[in-house]
Amino acid sequence: MPIVVKNLTYKYMRRTPFEQEALSDVCLEIADGEFVGIIGRTGSGKSTLVQHFNGLLKPDEGSVTIDGLSATGSGLKELRRKVGVVFQFPEYQLFEETVYKDIAYGISKLGLDGAELDRRVRKAAGAVGISGAMLQKSPFELSGGQKRRAAIAGIFVMEPKFLVMDEPGSGLDPAGREEIFAYVSKLHRDFGVSVILVSHNMEDVARYAERVIVMSDGRIAMDGAPRSVFRRIDELEGMGLRPPDVLYFIRALKSLLPGIDDGILTVGQAAAELEKWLAPALARVPARAPMASAVTAQALARASVASAAVVAPASAPASEAPASAQASASAQASAKGGAGAG
Amino acid sequence: MNQNISLGQYFPGNSLVHRIDPRTKIIVSLSYMAVVLAAGSPLEFALLAAFAACAVAASGVPASMVLRSVKPIIPLIVFAGAINVFFAKGRPIFRLWVIAPTYEGCALALMMSARISLILIGGSAMMIFTTTPILLTDGVERLLKPLKRLRVPVHELAMMMTIALRFIPTLMEEADKIIKAQASRGADFNEGKLLDRARSFIPIIIPLFVSAFRRADELANAMEARCYRGDEGRTRMRELRMTRLDAMAFAAFGLCAALFALLKLGRAWWGA
Numbered sequence: 001m002p003i004v005v006k007n008l009t010y011k012y013m014r015r016t017p018f019e020q021e022a023l024s025d026v027c028l029e030i031a032d033g034e035f036v037g038i039i040g041r042t043g044s045g046k047s048t049l050v051q052h053f054n055g056l057l058k059p060d061e062g063s064v065t066i067d068g069l070s071a072t073g074s075g076l077k078e079l080r081r082k083v084g085v086v087f088q089f090p091e092y093q094l095f096e097e098t099v100y101k102d103i104a105y106g107i108s109k110l111g112l113d114g115a116e117l118d119r120r121v122r123k124a125a126g127a128v129g130i131s132g133a134m135l136q137k138s139p140f141e142l143s144g145g146q147k148r149r150a151a152i153a154g155i156f157v158m159e160p161k162f163l164v165m166d167e168p169g170s171g172l173d174p175a176g177r178e179e180i181f182a183y184v185s186k187l188h189r190d191f192g193v194s195v196i197l198v199s200h201n202m203e204d205v206a207r208y209a210e211r212v213i214v215m216s217d218g219r220i221a222m223d224g225a226p227r228s229v230f231r232r233i234d235e236l237e238g239m240g241l242r243p244p245d246v247l248y249f250i251r252a253l254k255s256l257l258p259g260i261d262d263g264i265l266t267v268g269q270a271a272a273e274l275e276k277w278l279a280p281a282l283a284r285v286p287a288r289a290p291m292a293s294a295v296t297a298q299a300l301a302r303a304s305v306a307s308a309a310v311v312a313p314a315s316a317p318a319s320e321a322p323a324s325a326q327a328s329a330s331a332q333a334s335a336k337g338g339a340g341a342g
Numbered sequence: 343m344n345q346n347i348s349l350g351q352y353f354p355g356n357s358l359v360h361r362i363d364p365r366t367k368i369i370v371s372l373s374y375m376a377v378v379l380a381a382g383s384p385l386e387f388a389l390l391a392a393f394a395a396c397a398v399a400a401s402g403v404p405a406s407m408v409l410r411s412v413k414p415i416i417p418l419i420v421f422a423g424a425i426n427v428f429f430a431k432g433r434p435i436f437r438l439w440v441i442a443p444t445y446e447g448c449a450l451a452l453m454m455s456a457r458i459s460l461i462l463i464g465g466s467a468m469m470i471f472t473t474t475p476i477l478l479t480d481g482v483e484r485l486l487k488p489l490k491r492l493r494v495p496v497h498e499l500a501m502m503m504t505i506a507l508r509f510i511p512t513l514m515e516e517a518d519k520i521i522k523a524q525a526s527r528g529a530d531f532n533e534g535k536l537l538d539r540a541r542s543f544i545p546i547i548i549p550l551f552v553s554a555f556r557r558a559d560e561l562a563n564a565m566e567a568r569c570y571r572g573d574e575g576r577t578r579m580r581e582l583r584m585t586r587l588d589a590m591a592f593a594a595f596g597l598c599a600a601l602f603a604l605l606k607l608g609r610a611w612w613g614a
Contacts, residue, residue: 017353056522077528085526092516093523095548105545109528140552154527 003030003053003162003194007062010048014060022048024218025062033192035185037199037209037226041240044215046198047088050164053196054083066162081110084160088167090151094139099130102139103153110158124157125150127183129176145176152180156187163187166198181208202244206230206265214239227263246270249304274304353471357402358587360472364481366588370595371468377602378460386605387456393598394464403471411470412459419458423451475507477580484582497573505561513554520549 005028012020023045030036040046051057052064055071064071069079087093096102104121112120125135128149134142139150152168163184169177185208187193199205205212205226212229214222216239222229230236230243233251250264250273257277264270359367374393381387398408432446469478483500490496521531524545531542 051522054526056525077530080526080528083526085523087519087523087526090523092549092553093520093527093545095545095552105529106527109530158527 002032002067003028004065005029005049005052005062006064008049008052008059008064009061010052010057011060012048022218026218026220028213028220028223030194030196033188033194035188035195035197035208035210037197037205037212038215039199039202039205039212039241040215040221042200044239045218046215047166048218049215050085050166050196050198053162053164054080054085056085081158082160083162083164084155084158086152086155086163086165086168088170089148090155090168091144091147093154094147094151097138098136099125099139099142099150100135102150103135103157106154106158120157120159121153124153127156128153129179145172148172149176149180156183160193162194162196164196164198167200168197169199169201169204177204184208202230202242203266206244214241226265230265231262253304352474353401353403353407355402355472357400357472359397359401359468361585361587362472362591363582363584363588364469364473364477365485365582366584366591367469367473368478368481368485370591371465373595373599374464374468375461377599378457378464380606381457381602382453383605383609386602386609387453387460389598389601389605390460390464391456393595394460396594397464397468401468401472408463408471412462415458415462419455423455426451426454476504479504479507480578480580480582497576509554509557512557513550516553517546517550520546 005026008023008026008028009021010023012018012022026045026049028049038046038049048057052059052071053066055064055076058072066079067082069075069082071079094102096105100121103124104117107117107120121135122132125131130146130149130153134146134150139147142150148171155163165184168180168184172180181204184195184197188195195208197205197209209226212222212224212226213220214229214236221239222232222235230247233243233247236243244265246264246267246269247262250260250262250270253274254260254262260277261273264273374390378390381390398405427443427447427450428441430444430447430450432444434442434444435448436442473481479500482503483496486494486496486500521529525531529542529545531539534542
């Protein structure tokens with residue numbers, strides 16, 4: 001059973017002069033097994049919305065139903081077992097003597113113990129890259145990134161059916177981010193866990209989400225497949241958002257190659273599309289031996305050089321030069337940033 | 343969660359009362375409280391209530407909000423009132439075994455409730471609702487300055503008070519966040535025996551303390567980075583200045599106090 005939100009309105013500081021409407025008349029349905037990205041500028045109501053999913057906030061108007069359970073009803077415990085929420089900066093919720101105990105906190109509250117508890121704790125710890133030796137340390141001895149991983153493991157261990165993550169990657173190094181997202185994708189793919197990812201990082205959302213919801217001023221402004229949402233660059237910018245750089249790159253290229261697919265979301269897709277388009281021209285560019293880890297970035301760089309090579313002689317130099325300069329400049333940026341994004 | 347606590351909450355505005363110098367407000371409301379303690383007849387209470395009502399009206403703070411500040415201490419009023427009603431000496435209203443409420447007791451209870459409410463309303467309307475905590479501590483610091491001669495670290499105490507006040511909402515927000523996070527992990531704060539319940543707060547208290555210490559550290563660094571080194575040679579962004587408004591406030595209160603004294607004298611005269 002899905003998450004159903006009907007006409008949800010929520011106000012902060014109700015009945016005081018500071019009253020502020022955080023959500024107004026939000027209607028939303030999230031099916032089982034979906035991977036949804038929620039984006040929006042700070043204060044657009046994303047976090048407020050997801051806090052309704054496990055009954056931390058109660059709607060002022062409207063209703064929220066998860067798996068047939070009302071988020072206002074008495075089944076809160078049941079609801080929170082089903083819906084795991086990883087908050088922003090979850091490392092500040094650590095409190096136990098050892099990392100092991102902290103990860104186990106949630107499931108020991110559910111009455112698990114013994115071998116089953118041990119198995120689940122170790123599995124969750126493994127998923128976020130926390131080694132056996134680290135489990136016996138105090139959580140306060142860990143580094144910031146390790147703390148974050150331990151805290152995320154504390155949610156994974158509950159094995160929720162719906163996983164809500166509010167900015168899980170911020171402040172993590174690229175490798176740590178990659179690791180956590182890899183595990184979340186696996187949960188999603190292999191176990192049908194619904195994932196709701198709240199993030200400012202458009203690259204992450206573009207890469208993992210199957211559906212993107214854009215919040216603006218407490219309302220849902222857009223809702224659809226990433227391809228169709230991210231294509232509306234100007235509208236998104238108007239809401240204080242910035243789609244992944246690669247979309248700007250494609251848009252810049254579009255004036256040169258009008259037939260190019262502009263529903264591209266990742267560096268990898270862009271490289272593939274460009275290779276397809278520029279296969280003949282590529283043959284003219286001397287190929288260096290590509291490094292295994294940077295294949296797509298290299299391909300992208302090659303392709304953009306090739307596209308410049310194709311366009312530059314053919315087009316009127318005065319009008320087209322800035323466009324192609326911009327294109328290759330952003331190609332460089334993407335090549336740098338996307339090296340690991342195979 | 344803590345949205346409904348109105349005691350100790352600044353109500354933004356630019357009314358007459360808001361613009362009065364915090365020192366004036368502190369002096370007037372403390373004196374007002376002293377006068378309230380001295381009141382003993384219905385007429386005197388009526389006079390003081392009228393003054394409080396004028397102050398509230400002039401402050402632009404909704405009366406309902408001011409009244410709400412009395413709410414947390416209603417149990418105290420009821421409890422103390424009940425004790426007075428049953429244990430004060432005097433003419434009994436009726437007698438049931440040892441239970442004998444007296445007329446004098448009722449009068450005492452009423453008076454005490456009026457006293458507590460007036461002190462709270464007067465204090466909150468005149469000071470807390472209309473003065474930002476920062477201005478309030480500024481005022482306290484200025485008023486206590488003479489004590490510095492006696493080696494009382496007035497500035498440091500005021501600074502501590504400012505910081506404490508400043509961090510109450512921050513820590514409340516933090517506590518709220520931690521409570522939510524732990525609740526999401528299945529924490530339950532209202533179930534089980536007393537000991538279990540006490541234990542269930544550990545997951546909140548520990549992270550809260552950790553973050554409070556972290557914040558204290560960061561704040562200390564930030565202060566040192568801006569060359570904070572105590573009171574010496576420190577200038578202020580807001581200079582406190584008395585204006586005509588303050589003269590008016592003192593005059594209004596003086597008038598009220600004079601009337602009060604007349605009533606008191608009159609009662610002594612007629613009563614004698």
